[in-house]
């Protein structure tokens with residue numbers, strides 16, 4: 001308590017000078033909560049372990065700088081040249097050898113950088129890496145590090161794509177009645193508000209649209225545009241069966257707070273829309289922003305959540321953690337701020353080879369997120385997306401992990417282990433496959449709840465070919 005008070009006396013009067021949003025009903029409550037939040041986050045920011053100083057180029061970066069959203073954005077790595085410069089400083093000269101025999105040649109910094117630069121040439125996703133994410137990588141063990149594996153491709157990892165892989169495996173484009181609105185389930189729609197994210201994942205299900213063009217993929221971008229959004233709102237207004245809208249992209253973290261507010265309030269104003277989910281990986285890759293008192297995104301999210309509650313509607317944040325190493329004291333402070341402000345947060349994880357494909361790692365992730373009141377919602381079988389065969393696992397791995405974990409975790413904290421059916425059949429529990437031949441690696445599913453032909457057809461998921469197993 002003493003520390004909080006002492007820090008509180010040094011805080012700038014940001015809370016008081018910040019204009020109160022016109023729609024906010026009780027400005028006194030708002031200001032008091034904002035001040036409390038500032039005190040708590042200031043304490044965390046001043047005393048938290050400066051783990052980023054293990055990265056040589058950030059050895060002198062203070063807690064205050066690292067916690068600043070602006071500093072994070074300024075130092076985000078978004079192209080090959082910057083990544084090369086970063087790696088030259090971050091990597092030790094000699095690396096811990098990989099457990100993967102295909103990578104046994106990469107033993108030095110020079111070889112790693114050469115391989116990574118080649119990997120980027122051939123990858124379907126561009127790179128974008130926040131200092132937060134880069135600071136969570138163990139660079140001595142860079143080849144097998146679970147965070148590196150998700151975001152920085154190595155050319156030696158690549159294996160030939162299964163012939164059934166595509167860039168839009170879920171057929172989102174053909175399920176879009178208007179550009180940027182996927183309407184697959186009768187009562188639910190997905191609004192693609194932007195195609196930019198704070199970090200680009202190698203295995204993005206929306207590789208056809210998200211991020212910058214790469215040398216192998218020209219992206220079908222969804223630019224943030226009021227004209228495009230208006231068409232979406234009009235479609236939603238005249239479709240009363242849609243009661244649930246997910247706003248994603250891309251990532252809502254990349255929407256300016258006033259645009260996030262505009263979209264969410266517009267959706268909440270449509271009578272038949274009862275639930276609005278805002279999707280962002282921000283909490284996993286840039287949690288600093290959630291507790292940065294100089295940035296408005298989180299207060300906007302809190303306001304939207306409160307407005308939904310006032311209207312008797314459900315608003316929540318859907319985030320995306322894949323490995324326990326992504327969680328730090330900054331994540332904990334950010335999650336606490338959201339929890340204290342009644343923002344419901346759920347997590348979606350993608351099962352990835354060499355990242356989280358064991359009951360131990362997945363169980364640890366689920367438990368640690370639950371402890372932060374980030375509720376495990378889905379664990380996805382990795383989609384059949386081109387260029388990421390090294391990250392896919394057979395369906396049997398997902399089934400086994402679920403079997404091992406069920407009964408060891410409270411039922412309400414146990415995520416659903418699902419396959420998002422290739423071809424647009426939607427999410428099905430992995431255990432509800434109709435057939436699964438582990439020899440051929442082909443599993444089949446049905447989605448009888450869907451209308452028309454979609455409810456009749458048989459959907460096929462293809463495991464990676466056995467040659468790709470480590």
Ligand code: SF4
Pocket residue numbers: 196197199200201203204205206210249250251281320
């Ligand atoms: S944050 Fe989500 S939308 Fe963005 S690249 Fe990663 S998986 Fe794709």
